[in-house]
Amino acid sequence: MYVAAKGGEKAIENAHRLLAHERRGDPSVPELSLDQIKGQLRLAVDRVMCEGSLYDRELAALAIKQACGDLIEAIFLLRAFRATLPRFGASEPLDTGEMAVRRRISAAFKDLPGGQVLGPTFDYTHRLLDPTLQGAGASEPGCAEPIGAMPRVIDILAAEGLIEPSPRARPDDRVGDLTQDPLGFPADRDLRLQNLARGDEGFLLALGYSTQRGYGRTHPFAGEIRLGEVEVEFVPQELGFCIPLGEITVTECQMINQFRGSATEPPRFTRGYGLAFGHSERKSMAMALVDRALRARELGEEVKAPAQDEEFVLSHTDNVQATGFVEHLKLPHHVDFQAELGLLRRLRSEFEQERAGASSLQEAAE
Amino acid sequence: MTDTLQEEPLLIAEGLSKSYGRQLGCRDVSFELYEGEAMAVVGESGSGKTTLLNLLSTQIAPTAGRVLYRMRDGVTRDLAALGEAECRLLARTDWGFVHQDPAMGLRMGVSAGANVGERLMAVGWRHYGRIRGSATNWLHRVEIDPARIDDMPVTYSGGMRQRLQVARNLVTQPRLMLMDEPTGGLDVSVQARLLDLLRGLTADLELSVVLVTHDLAVARLLSHRIMVMRDGEVIEAGLTDQVLDDPQEPYTQLLVASILPP
C-alpha cells in the first residue's frame, strides 16, 4: 500500500553525514592540512582564487579541502563567502610594470631588455610520469631571487607607435563592477575583462583555441607573459594618501594582434589582455585571445565566430552559474513532467484515432 | 497615371546624402514617388543604389537631406522625426522590403504559413483560422501551392522562397514596396516567372515600388520611371522607356549598349 513519501529532512541530514564521512576517507591515512594544499597544490589554489574572485590562499585551500578536490565546487564556496564580505572601496590600479618578476617571456622578440626568464615552468618538461614523486621526493634547493622590475615589451612597441595605445579612461569614469550591477549589452571593455577574469578556464581555453583555428582569427603573438608579485595600494578617505595593503601574485599576458589602420590613422598592432591571480598562464593567455576577439565590434571587424559574439561569450563564462543551472536538472520536475505526459498522451490517442479512422475508411472502400 | 498627378506624392527624397568617413555612399538624391508608380534605380555595384534603398527604408540615417512619407492618415512626415516604435510599425504594415536573398527576409525556422501570418499576428490578429485563411490566400496569389503552407522554407526552391517573401510582405497590404535585386541569383526562366508575378501584383494592388537593380531588362519590365546612378550620384532620370530607348548621358548610353541582345 502506498504511503506518501515523507522524511525529506531526514534524508538530507543523512546525506550530509555520508558526505563528511567520504570527505575524510580512510581514517588511518593522515588528514590533509591546509598548508599541504597551499604549498603543494598551489596551482589548484591559484585557479580557485582567480575564478572565486577572492585573493586568499588559506581560504581557497580550505574550500578545496571541503569540496574534496572539486575545483568548481571550491570556487562556489569562495564566491559565496566573498558575497558576505563588506566592501570598503577599490584599490589603485595594479602597476604590473613594477612587478617583482619571477618569470617573463616574449615570443615576439629573440631577446629584449631584462632577458627571457623561464622561471618555474612546465613548458619544456617531458610529460613522463615521475615515480620518484610516489614517495617523498628529493627536495630541490631554494629558488633564485626574483629579478625585479623590468620594462614591458609592449611599452617599447608603443613608444614607436607600432601598437595601439591602451585606451585611457577619463579620471572620473566609474569602473564597472559585475558584482554590483547586472551585466547589460553591449558591454564596455572593463566589464568584459572582469567577466573573463572570473570566467571558467576551460570555456575560455576552448574559445581561444577556436580563434586560432580560424573562428575569428586574430593573428596573435605572445608579446609578453610575466609572473610575479605586485603591490596592492589603497587610498583611505581618512588619510587621503596611498598606503600599501600587501602583495599578490599575478600572471599577466599581453597579446600582439592583427594590425589595422583607418582612413585617418596609420596601421598599428592591436592588443589583447589577460590577467589572473597566481600562476595561471593558460587562463591569462586564453583570456587575452578572447578579449581581442570580443573587440571585433569596436575595431570594425565582421562578427562571425562564437568567440566574437559578446552576448554568447559573456553569458556563459561563469561556471558557478553554469553548474548551478546544469545540475538543477536533478531537482524534482515531476509537476511539469506530468503536464507534458498529459499532452503527449492526448496527442498519441488522437494519432491512433486518426489512424483507426483512416483504416476503417479504407476497409469500407475495399 | 494622370489621376496620381493630382494627389500628393507618397514618398519624397530631398537632397539625400550619405557618406562613410571619406567614402561616399550617395550624394544629393532627390525624387518624388506617387501611388501606383514603380521607379527603378539602376547602376553598377558601387553606384550607391543600395545605400539609397537603405536610406529610404530608414535602416541607415542620412548625413544630409531627408525622406518624407505620406502616412495613411494623409499627413506627410519626415521619417527622421518618427520614433522607433512608429518606424517599426510602418515597416511591418505600410511598407514591404524584398531582399535579394530570401533567407534574409524570411524566418527559415518556421512554416510558410507562419511566415506569411506573422505580420498579421504582429498587428493583433488573434483568430488562427482567419490568419491561416489569409496566408492560404496569399500563397495562392504568389502561385505557391497552398498545400505547402505547413512546409518550412528550407524545402522550397529559390524561386518559391522569393515568392514566399513577397507574400509575407504583401499580407498587410502595404502601399510602398522596396526591392533589392529581387531576381538576383535566380535562374533565367524562374526570373521571368517572378517578374511576371511582380508586374501583375504591383498593377493590381496599385503599389508604389522602388526597385534597385543592375539589370536594365528588369527595370524596363517593372518600372515606369528610372534613375541611373554612378559613383553615388544620379546622372540621368526620366520615364523608363524614354531613357532606355534614347539615353542622353554617355554613361547611360554605355549601360544600354552593353545589354546583350536577347
Next chain:
Amino acid sequence: MNAPVYNFAYLDEQTKRMIRRAILKAVAIPGYQVPFASREMPMPYGWGTGGVQVTASILGPDDVLKVIDQGSDDTTNAVSIRNFFIKTAGVRTTTSTGDATVIQTRHRIPEAALGEHQILVFQVPIPEPLRFLEPRETETRRMHALADYGLMHVKLYEDIARHGHIATTYAYPVKVDGRYVMDPSPTPKFDNPKMSNCAALQLFGAGREKRVYAIPPHTGVESLDFEDHPFERYRLDGTCAFCGANDSFLDEVITDDRGGRMFVCSDTDYCETRRSQSGAAETRAGASVPR
C-alpha cells in the same frame, strides 16, 4: 580567519535595499523584468537563489514562512530552503497555506486562494518568455519596449499547425495588465488563472538571470491564445487517492513495475487540510484510476 557574522535573513542591508528598490520598480510596472545585481548565495544558481533573495529582502521577524517545491513542503529543496531561513532569520515556519504570510514556491501555485496579507514568491529559471524564440537579450528587450509580440504568436501558430494544439504545458506565457508578456515560471498551465486578480502580491525572482518581476494584487493576467483555439486549463482527469479532490492538480505515482499507478494531490497542504476536515485518515487505494 574571520568567522562571518550574518545579518538577519543572510543578506546585508545594502543588498536588501537594492533588491527592494528593484521590487518596487517591478510592482510599478507589472510584468516587466527589472534587472538586479544578484548575489552569490550559499545554494547553487538554478536552485532558487532568485526566490531566496526576494524572500530574504522582504522577510521580517514577525513573518510566517512556507516553502514548497512541486506543491509539497517536504521535497528536498523545499526542506533545504526552509532550513536556510530558520538558520539565518529564525522566523516561524509553517506548512499551512492559510497561516503563512510569505510563501516561497517552485513550480506550483497553492490550490487555496490567497489573501491580501500574503506574498507569493516564485522561483524562476528563465525569466524571458521570448528567450527560446530569440536568444539575444538586446533584441528581446526591444521587443518588450515596443510591445512587439508577433513572434510569440508565431510560436503558438506553429504549435497548432504542427500538433493541432498549443504545445506549451507549463511556463505558459501570459499578458499582464494588458501590456507586458511574462513567463509565469514553470508552473503547469493549470495554475495560470490563479494569477489573475489575485489578492496577494506575486513576486518572481530569477537569480542566475538577475531579473525580478511582479504582479501587483488585483491585476488582470491573460494567457495568450487564439480566439478559435482558446487557452485550455489542462488537468489530469482523476481524483486524489488520499482526499478525493477532483479539482486539484494531481501527481502521478508509479506503484509497481507493471504499470500500476495512483494519483495524489500535488499540493500536500491542500490534501491534508481536506483529509483532516473530512476525517478521512486512511488512503483509499485503487480509488483513482484515470478514465
